[in-house]
């Protein structure tokens with residue numbers, strides 16, 4: 001009877017959604033935490049990089065003509081020319097943290113440089129940089145000034161020229177996006193997995209532990225119906241939890257990188273890729289909830305189920321990162337390996353480098369594994385050793 | 391006819407006069423039932439034995455007739471719970487058979503489950519839900535039509551005084567109320583056979599009284615009851631026939647009148663117990 005599967009699912013949903021504490025800890029909190037973590041990280045990054053609060057002001061005394069144009073080209077930098085008489089006051093302001101940077105060139109710097117002979121043994125013309133290392137902004141200003149002057153010094157020697165030729169294709173994702181898409185399969189697998197792991201042990205090992213599952217098994221429900229009802233409802237709830245985490249992560253990530261000026265979007269991904277991605281995720285949610293249900297049915301208590309599932313979580317995370325190391329992306333047989341096929345498929349889809357046939361193989365094999373697993377789960381529900389633990 | 395009914399002819403006729411032909415219908419027939427458990431080391435220690443296995447039910451046979459209360463009477467560890475679990479299809483026997491209303495508990499468990507209500511303090515309800523929700527949930531597992539569910543819910547909730555608590559989570563109910571809810575949930579489908587493991591165990595006196603009265607009421611409705619207990623007074627009060635079970639074996643099985651013809655049930659039991667231990671039949 002299909003309606004029994006439905007009855008079980010309805011009960012599982014009622015158990016979950018009517019429990020405010022459960023909804024909060026399993027559904028809302030993970031997404032919220034990810035969102036807050038990334039947003040805070042973004043805030044930290046922006047404040048470290050000096051923030052968006054207008055341009056960085058560098059005070060310069062005796063700015064040589066040769067440098068005036070170069071300095072004007074620097075992005076986010078505003079040069080304020082000061083007189084020698086103001087040096088003392090500015091030094092005090094930098095010390096007090098009110099100003100950040102002062103560069104003092106000797107008068108006639110250009111001529112001095114032109115006349116200077118490195119072999120002469122005489123002192124070279126000197127530039128003084130005043131900053132305050134107790135201020136992050138000031139320190140960073142010093143670092144930038146230092147790098148700028150080093151570059152200038154290097155160009156002055158002019159023994160050779162380095163020309164930068166970036167062969168980046170017009171719509172290639174940038175470096176941070178590459179790292180991000182590499183991590184995505186792992187993140188998604190983790191979100192799905194943690195959804196299952198917060199729900200399945202409670203729903204199966206918990207019912208065993210509290211003796212409520214035996215109450216079900218003296219009714220005419222078939223063990224297969226119970227197994228299917230449990231797995232399907234867990235799958236739906238794990239999917240929702242995963243969705244919440246994913247949303248939290250994406251929104252938070254957007255906040256995080258918005259400060260750095262990078263742009264978060266998958267340009268190469270179209271409707272087909274999204275559809276395949278959905279299939280991959282659905283099939284792997286089904287498989288994961290089956291796996292954790294099996295573990296939970298085998299365990300004698302919720303605690304035991306949790307500790308048994310943990311190593312599997314770690315293995316899953318490692319497998320999720322494997323495609324980043326590379327290889328195997330076009331080996332047909334790898335798409336038959338549960339979890340690994342999901343992470344291969346996802347990373348292929350994110351990178352727009354995949355074979356639809358391989359993706360379908362992984363989807364179909366995941367569904368078959370889940371069916372086999374639910375058959376085993378049904379058998380376990382029929383076993384007195386599993387159910388009658390006392 | 392003699393084959394079917396143990397006990398004397400007078401009683402059979404008396405019963406027949408009282409309740410008609412149905413009282414001769416063998417509703418449950420248990421034959422040579424055996425169940426052995428493997429003992430874990432922890433269990434070996436707690437039971438102070440070096441045996442690796444225990445014969446919880448050892449070649450047990452008995453019958454129960456339609457409309458009667460059959461009592462399995464025995465000390466703790468005699469195998470009562472194990473027997474009742476087999477009858478309610480929760481566990482499978484190693485050998486032997488039990489036929490309930492024509493259906494084999496091992497090969498036709500779903501048919502058996504439709505016809506029985508199994509009550510025991512071990513079967514728990516999910517405490518998160520209300521009696522009202524659980525009643526509906528279990529009713530749909532039995533595939534009962536909604537209007538019948540509504541009528542039965544009304545009837546049982548009123549009978550046990552649960553109506554006022556119908557929408558309170560089970561977790562927040564008193565122990566006595568929880569037990570009443572458990573009881574009525576196992577009867578949602580109005581089964582013909584009620585299997586009850588230690589009906590009054592762990593109940594406060596008031597609830598125990600409600601439960602015993604209810605069992606007699608069920609009997610009055612023509613239900614067949616299989617009850618296990620180690621309490622002599624309870625057996626005397628509600629049983630028509632009693633099987634005395636020790637160490638997994640049936641040591642006596644007769645009408646209550648016959649077992650108590652000369653002595654109280656308690657004295658009969660201890661006489662039997664002594665006899666069996668003298669014969670070395672009891673592992674002590």
Ligand SMILES: Nc1ncnc2c1ncn2[C@@H]1O[C@H](COP(=O)(O)OP(=O)(O)O)[C@@H](O)[C@H]1O
Nearest residue numbers: 390427428446465466467468469470471472473
């Ligand atoms: N699952 C089990 N595993 C091991 N031993 C068991 C198990 N269930 C019951 N027993 C043992 O079988 C014997 C009969 O138990 P039980 O049927 O519960 O007796 P009663 O209900 O008459 O007290 C006891 O010795 C008990 O320890």
Ligand SMILES: [Mg+2]
Nearest residue numbers: 470471472588
């Ligand atoms: Mg018992």
